[in-house]
Amino acid sequence: MFDNIDLSLVNWSRGQFALTALYHWLFVPLTLGLSFIIAMMETIYVRTGNEEWKRIVKFWMTLFGINFAIGVATGIILEFEFGTNWSNYSWFVGDIFGAPLAIEGIMAFFIESTFIAVMFFGWNKVSKKFHLASTWLVAIGANLSALWILVANAWMQLPVGMQFNPDNARNEMVNFWEVFLSPVAATKFIHTITSGFVLGSVFVIGISAWFILKKREPVLAQRSILIAAVFGLLSSFVLIFTGDSSARQVARIQPMKFAAMEGLYRGQDQAGLVVIGVLSAQRGDTINIKNKDFIFSIEIPRILSYMTSGSFDVFIPGINDLLYGNAEQGVISAQEKIDRGRIARQTLADFKKAKDNGSREEYEALKAKFYDPGFKEEYFRYFGYGFLNDINSIVPNVPLTFYSFHIMVVLGFYFVLFFILFLFFAFRDKLGNKRFLLRLAVITIPLAYIATMLGWIVAEVGRQPWTIQDLLPVVAATSHIDAASVQVTFWLFAALFTALLIAEVQIMFKQIRSGPKEGGK
Amino acid sequence: MFRFIKNCSENILRAIKNIIRFYLDGFRSMTVGKTLWIIILIKLFILFAVLKIFFFPDFLKSRFDTDVEKGNYVLEELSNP
Numbered sequence: 001m002f003d004n005i006d007l008s009l010v011n012w013s014r015g016q017f018a019l020t021a022l023y024h025w026l027f028v029p030l031t032l033g034l035s036f037i038i039a040m041m042e043t044i045y046v047r048t049g050n051e052e053w054k055r056i057v058k059f060w061m062t063l064f065g066i067n068f069a070i071g072v073a074t075g076i077i078l079e080f081e082f083g084t085n086w087s088n089y090s091w092f093v094g095d096i097f098g099a100p101l102a103i104e105g106i107m108a109f110f111i112e113s114t115f116i117a118v119m120f121f122g123w124n125k126v127s128k129k130f131h132l133a134s135t136w137l138v139a140i141g142a143n144l145s146a147l148w149i150l151v152a153n154a155w156m157q158l159p160v161g162m163q164f165n166p167d168n169a170r171n172e173m174v175n176f177w178e179v180f181l182s183p184v185a186a187t188k189f190i191h192t193i194t195s196g197f198v199l200g201s202v203f204v205i206g207i208s209a210w211f212i213l214k215k216r217e218p219v220l221a222q223r224s225i226l227i228a229a230v231f232g233l234l235s236s237f238v239l240i241f242t243g244d245s246s247a248r249q250v251a252r253i254q255p256m257k258f259a260a261m262e263g264l265y266r267g268q269d270q271a272g273l274v275v276i277g278v279l280s281a282q283r284g285d286t287i288n289i290k291n292k293d294f295i296f297s298i299e300i301p302r303i304l305s306y307m308t309s310g311s312f313d314v315f316i317p318g319i320n321d322l323l324y325g326n327a328e329q330g331v332i333s334a335q336e337k338i339d340r341g342r343i344a345r346q347t348l349a350d351f352k353k354a355k356d357n358g359s360r361e362e363y364e365a366l367k368a369k370f371y372d373p374g375f376k377e378e379y380f381r382y383f384g385y386g387f388l389n390d391i392n393s394i395v396p397n398v399p400l401t402f403y404s405f406h407i408m409v410v411l412g413f414y415f416v417l418f419f420i421l422f423l424f425f426a427f428r429d430k431l432g433n434k435r436f437l438l439r440l441a442v443i444t445i446p447l448a449y450i451a452t453m454l455g456w457i458v459a460e461v462g463r464q465p466w467t468i469q470d471l472l473p474v475v476a477a478t479s480h481i482d483a484a485s486v487q488v489t490f491w492l493f494a495a496l497f498t499a500l501l502i503a504e505v506q507i508m509f510k511q512i513r514s515g516p517k518e519g520g521k
Numbered sequence: 522m523f524r525f526i527k528n529c530s531e532n533i534l535r536a537i538k539n540i541i542r543f544y545l546d547g548f549r550s551m552t553v554g555k556t557l558w559i560i561i562l563i564k565l566f567i568l569f570a571v572l573k574i575f576f577f578p579d580f581l582k583s584r585f586d587t588d589v590e591k592g593n594y595v596l597e598e599l600s601n602p
Contacts, residue, residue: 062553065553065554065557066553066557069554069557069558069560069561070557070560072561073561073564073565073568074564076568077568077572080568080572080573080577081577083577083578083579083580083581083582084576084577084578084579084580085580087579087580087581087595088595088598088599090581091581091591091592091595092595092599117543117544117547120547120554121543121544121546121547121548121550122543125543125546166596167592168588168589168592168596169592169595169596169599170592170595345599345600348596348599348600349600349601351600352596352597352600476598476599479580481580485576488576489572489576489577492572492576496564496567500560500564503560507553507556507557511553
């Protein structure tokens, strides 16, 4: 059946999901980061009573409001796509995905939407402390919204806390806490929100730098840069720390993604870390390829082994080891996984036949297999491989994953330097002379967006072909619908989101150019 | 007792009126917000009244009435070699 599936349907569905997710993500990180920066600024206002701080808070709050309003509900489109384009997937994961998303809707969204009204309409109508509490609750609510989505996403990278029920072909949650406290969820949440904090900080510094370049609003610019540089610098350290933890997790639970991130074709003991490199165009020829296939690279010997395991000598499997197996290192080949996955699928087919025929004994015996820990460990964990015909289909797009990862990491370290420089010159009150640095700050705003987008590309492109790691590949997750209808909606979304983006940029630019309103009252 | 209930209901009504006035005043005093609300409403209309209805029907819901039927369909999809 899946041999005959229209690959253009799968690819257009994937493209559409990527398009909507990336456009949605254009709006989210600024909300996550700027909300906390505003809350910190307002805290200073409430503590000092200085009206200039109120004026600063109101200015950034207006930009926050523009971004929030344009971005709100853009994520709902992803849910539409689950139901229409990815119906097998939606059914297969329903209970697991439903719970976190329902909690997000009930808890986080209501906190966010209730207190955002107080935040914008409540100046001089509610007490200063109540207003401040509302601003903090908006920031916390926005980040809690992200938490539940990321818990759901983390489950797709590391499916835990569930039991597959063959009767209804669904995974049912058996341990909420295992899903919620999954190590991937914790790391992913902190890494993602801190990327938003960094982006928010870069945004504030970039716009403040523009004001200094234009010789306008020196007090607003100086104070905003100080707050944002401190917040950005602290967030950057957490971002790098969680990025490192995340990479170690990927090496353990998604070794193929890790090999693609590092451009590692043949596994190595004492593997070196490629700091920068240019991949050769030889990809596809996985048998004759060298250990690492670079035209040019700068590598730190043995560091990759150390970073992933704490030992300089540990073996890191490459793409070829994962494809063809490596008995010496205990790496199972892709073909072996495919065979095991086919046994799991055949068991499911036999179960369905027994159910349809009313063979009670056979039905009970086959159903019991899906609850048997041995069967789950040996066969069902490779269920998704049973849909694949070609071992090479488990290799993601290596250049895209490799470059996205490396550019993201380079930008991550650049942001640390960026915040240090701004903090240093802001403290010495010498930013006005540093025109190059100020211009660099303006240019850095899009770089922060690029870095956060690249993070998602690494996370999602790097785990292809899976919608749920090892359990459900994209070819088995799609609905049997007409590819043309997906193409139509793809372009509709492209037009809608581009219009929204243009609207946001125009309104935002207009608001920035007009600057803060006079007086903080 | 009657007076207590009357006082309570008056307080609740006053609170509701205050909340409504709070929102109305807020909306009236908006400047950039008015443009943003127009964008939000147009966006929500496109999302729910156009895209959801005409382009994004729920694949399983539009074909099957019960969860059992949906489950059987997906089971067939996942197990058919």
